[in-house]
Amino acid sequence: MGNNITPEIELNTDSEDRMKAYAERLKEMLTQKEDKK
Amino acid sequence: MDYEAFKAEVAANIKDYLPDQYADSTVSLQVVQKNNEALDAITITSPDSNVSPTIYLNSFFSDYQAGKSMEDILSQIADIRVEHEVSKDFDVSQITDFEQVKGKIAARVVGVEGNEELLSQRPHQIMDDLAVTYCVMLGEDANGSMSVPITYQLMESWNITQPELQALAKENLPELTPSTFKSMNEVMAEMMLPQIMDDMGVDRETAEQMLADMMPPEDKMFVLSNEQKLNGAAALLDDKMMEQIAERVGGDFYILPSSIHETLIVPAEAGMELRDLEAMVKEVNETQVAPQDRLSDHVYQYDAETHEVFRADKAEEHQQAKEVAKAEKEQPKTEKAQKAKSEKEVTIADRMKAGKEKMNAQVPKPKDPAKAKETVIS
Numbered sequence: 001m002g003n004n005i006t007p008e009i010e011l012n013t014d015s016e017d018r019m020k021a022y023a024e025r026l027k028e029m030l031t032q033k034e035d036k037k
Numbered sequence: 038m039d040y041e042a043f044k045a046e047v048a049a050n051i052k053d054y055l056p057d058q059y060a061d062s063t064v065s066l067q068v069v070q071k072n073n074e075a076l077d078a079i080t081i082t083s084p085d086s087n088v089s090p091t092i093y094l095n096s097f098f099s100d101y102q103a104g105k106s107m108e109d110i111l112s113q114i115a116d117i118r119v120e121h122e123v124s125k126d127f128d129v130s131q132i133t134d135f136e137q138v139k140g141k142i143a144a145r146v147v148g149v150e151g152n153e154e155l156l157s158q159r160p161h162q163i164m165d166d167l168a169v170t171y172c173v174m175l176g177e178d179a180n181g182s183m184s185v186p187i188t189y190q191l192m193e194s195w196n197i198t199q200p201e202l203q204a205l206a207k208e209n210l211p212e213l214t215p216s217t218f219k220s221m222n223e224v225m226a227e228m229m230l231p232q233i234m235d236d237m238g239v240d241r242e243t244a245e246q247m248l249a250d251m252m253p254p255e256d257k258m259f260v261l262s263n264e265q266k267l268n269g270a271a272a273l274l275d276d277k278m279m280e281q282i283a284e285r286v287g288g289d290f291y292i293l294p295s296s297i298h299e300t301l302i303v304p305a306e307a308g309m310e311l312r313d314l315e316a317m318v319k320e321v322n323e324t325q326v327a328p329q330d331r332l333s334d335h336v337y338q339y340d341a342e343t344h345e346v347f348r349a350d351k352a353e354e355h356q357q358a359k360e361v362a363k364a365e366k367e368q369p370k371t372e373k374a375q376k377a378k379s380e381k382e383v384t385i386a387d388r389m390k391a392g393k394e395k396m397n398a399q400v401p402k403p404k405d406p407a408k409a410k411e412t413v414i415s
Contacts, residue, residue: 011181
């Protein structure tokens, strides 16, 4: 193989939006489940 | 300015923002195949260096569209390049010499769909619609990490195989990318509490209460990732962690592929409908997750009894395979018992007929024990 090595720099990503979306939706689903009981 | 003009502007002016030592560097733009999409990258290579970090431009264009000035963007790219300068005497053998890199091999998990081209270049292990790929970790700081993806070419130069890469990546995981498992509430508190306190002008206690009101119960959703919070879906390969999670949540659990950086754990005992969880993943992927972070639309499940991860919509197939494996495991025992019984009968008859010595000569070797159970990821 050749000698050209290209490391990748990966910057930290922001996960807040998707975490928040999951938390809200799961809470909603659990509430609906409780209401059905 | 459109994206093409933006890239050209960055390439044309980046050297003005770099220290003098980069005056003779070569600036080039290239397209690099990443998770789910091809990204535009810039490399700034010094004439006497054989190593140059790749910096992706796509997110900087989003910053530009959001109003960030070109000057600020160019300064930021220049800072990243300088911070990740690889020493000019960087020893290329650090990558090409397997003995030097084997302790730095890490796993990454990506979705199969949309990554066909990337996977055609890299050794990988398929886990249904997920694939494990590998990289050499070169270093990390507070902003991110630097690594070299392992291609077939690199693997072959080391004269090793994909299963060996998989074994090494799993072995290195606790040291290189320690897994983390936290409740969703804890993760959200880390991210949002200071912001809530600032925005709402409330004290910590009030902010915690406001956050708790937004969250599902503490024991219903967890986040599995790694300390770096980068490529944390690979924590699924941490067998010990998976067993600990099963103990903590009381048995089987669902795995929501929220991104390549983390997965979410929902205990099976929470009683959620699979179709609801799948609809949630699909919707959040479409609306909240950038293509380069997206992992899969399919929910997975962990079987606490067999320690297997499988796609939750294939639970029936998993159950059948589990029963077959169980039957196969039981079968040799039954056969062995029958064999022993018939041997005993033969032995008595022989002893009666021909005496003890002849009987001993006829005793066959016992059958081999059941085959060791293979790890199955379906």
